[in-house]
Amino acid sequence: MPAATAHISCTSLSFRHPGGGEVFTGLDLSVGPGRTGLIGLNGCGKSTLLRLIAGELAPSAGTVRIRGELGHLPQTAVLDTALRVDQVLGIADRRAALDAVESGDVRAEHFAVIGDDWGVEERSLAALDGLGLGHIGLDRTVGEMSGGECVLLRLAALLLRRPGVLLLDEPTNDLDAYARRRLYDAVDAWSGVLLVVSHDRELLERVDRIADLRDGSVTWYGGNLSAYQEALAVEQEAARRMVRVAESDVQRQKRELSAAHVTLARRRRYGQKMWDTRREPKVVMGQRKRAAQVSAGKHRILHTERLAAAEQRLEEAEAAVRVDEEIRIELPGTRVHPGSEVLLLRDPAPPYGPPLRGGLTVRGPERIALTGRNGAGKTALLRTIAGELTPLSGEVRTSVATGFLPQRLDVLDDDASVARNVARSAPDRTENAVRARLARFLFKGAAADRPASALSGGERFRATLAMLLLADPAPRLLLLDEPTNSLDLASVRRLTEALAAYEGALIVASHDVPFLESIGITRRLRLDGGLRDTGPGAVREGR
Template structure:
């Protein structure tokens, strides 16, 4: 018995930006109580579609029909000034109402607000404890939380909302490995409908179906991520075979058309010669010539029509293949001599952390993976090295040109276009060169001129990384805080390839073990139960 029931239905939904640019059009799909993974390349519109499903945005054309309660968790969790943990969880109205009632100063509607939620404080504290966040209080200021802790707190709030449909946009970003595993377990036990927008293969493996958004529209695959990959591979192979067959057929058809045209020309020439040899009257020869030319014209039209049919078959086969261009990142620096000191620190203690770090020096083109759970100080270390934060004690110094790419992409102005960003950081570079680099990143000519706030999270990250590498002088040290977040699989492989070939030094923070291994780190700075430890790989 099929117990599916629809929760959100798209009816020929289109979305256009204020300037008239179309993101997608005429999308139709039903999202029911199954757990659905929504996938697609960066910039194709997954986050916008998620907001349309949740009612955060309205379509330019078409309708979005909803039933039941919907909880939505955006890709970027931005805490408002003065926000608390309870605000991030979306439970502030009930918490504050209960606080006022308990304090003897209730508002007129507080009793109605708290209907069925009188245990909200206990529920919040229990949820934080179960998530390993028992050190947080509902009134803890959100500014004290790491990026991963913000994501975990907001996700807890979405789960506590007891919605019929949960829409999560990249919930695994900024989460450490244990938190990602807990997230997978929570989603597996979630009894309501789920739309998971993600590039995380492990999370997608647990979905009941995959819906792909591409330039061609929405396509549903009734299975998990492995089934989706196998289906797409079969489709690509079939499309390639169809394209090969169409090209072979066109080549054979063109050969036959040339032969028919040559035979027609030979017949026409032979008829005219015979007429001349038989001493026919000029008027008869003229009539014969006209008939021959008319016949040749009809034959030419017929052959041209057939040629167009063959070309159209090839064009349709090419369109069906729909292979996306590869993503390429450009950037290089001169190799550092092995004895060149890049940075050092001594007796260093970080803000927001009690443990000191072991004394450390980095020489040459070595690469360091900074590993540990959320909140242990990984991002704080990069902020201290870059001068954004002052250490509690100790000294540190970077001795080569460097660049920082943090989780929030602070160097990327929201109102600045991708092209303007690269022009500002590389003023001596030709515009044509910068445009080419953006195209290689998957940012086309139109998107290159949009404010960066209009780009997807993955596109912004790639533009920010390209800007870092375009600086003059070229950085000889990159400080990268989770550069694998927000980007699709193809882009992640491109970032891995670029960083493997990078000839400067690296300090990389990441929770993705496969990504870290692909960079082939020479050493690790690892948080343990006993504090920070430095080890060679």
């Protein structure tokens, strides 16, 4: 089907998580050709919507219709490490048939498998090369590749199918700067329907339109992220102006209602005086009293209705102003003395990934950016420092309590509630203390009782971070592996503010250069076959 006719249509879509709350009720969405960025606060249902469109979840009501072949790159899909590259690309059977024919086996079934796709290997290698994976070949296994390379491999498999509709969920999360540029190029060249969920500002600057998912409905904005933010700023300023006008009207109506009460009270006193002095016949005075009571009632009702209408307009105006709750991260007071040793590394060789030649000593509250290409061994080194992996050789020694926030956020028990997960790390804290801390991470009331399996990527990050920061003893060395993955922009800002106030030592592996530069990095450690301390200065990733 031509890309120009591909289309996504969702009508009256509703969905409820098992054991969770309602996500959508009667959602309508129509997405045509072009690049669409789907944004919204963590937990608003972006990934759920993509899974509904992809057919991985069944809606509780409503319909999803797709015109054209669909490809979906999920946020958390994990490939079997034993798979070869050609199996992930879906071409292993055609390669085997080609090899058989070239070896002289001319049975009909081989030709049936090949069809007209005699150049499948060349096409596949070209697709890999276009995403910067030309060096991996078709016979390497997934277990030999980094997380970022696996993301690009899954994307290459989708591009080989040439679907008319492509769904991408946080595709740049695990990619280094070079790999991101390759993905950006693929997005720029896309001609069909592309619906991408991302918090990557540079990726969102490349879309044609923004779909803002909020409170179970979508609002459309033309242009890229910058155009959306400008339009939203204008919209919100107008909304705040309407609130000020409505507030003024409410105050005016209250004053008029108060004045009406005073006027009516004066009339009642005057009428009572006339009745007491008997200046007019009793029948006439009775008629005037009844007329005055009717008039007073109408007057009171009129002003009361005007006040109610003004208050309704104020409520509607306030509803148009966005007041988004943000996480309030309070890192423990764990000051590290500037001269004390926190970490010592000497030629560490994690059990997977390349051995790392060289040494590093961390003293005091240093802030170290751990950088390097995908596959350089950043995650393996952090897991070794955290004590999750035992080095094959070399020395890894920590001298303080250590907290590790893993990239995959796989430390939560999916069958347990958020509150129970957090309580596991702090068994001596009361349930009220745990829930008070969770409220700062926007898990309030029943939200803290949701199972971890029902959490979105951003919610899972918040729960994992809460569990880390409530731990006893509190960490004086924080190890963060791609901490901004899956976070909305407001949460990234709050995390930045919290880390700025942290008094312990910090090692952060991240490809998010603006984030690294915002948290006061004092040293840079680049992995390129060894531990290369590149000293202070701006954080940049090379090719």
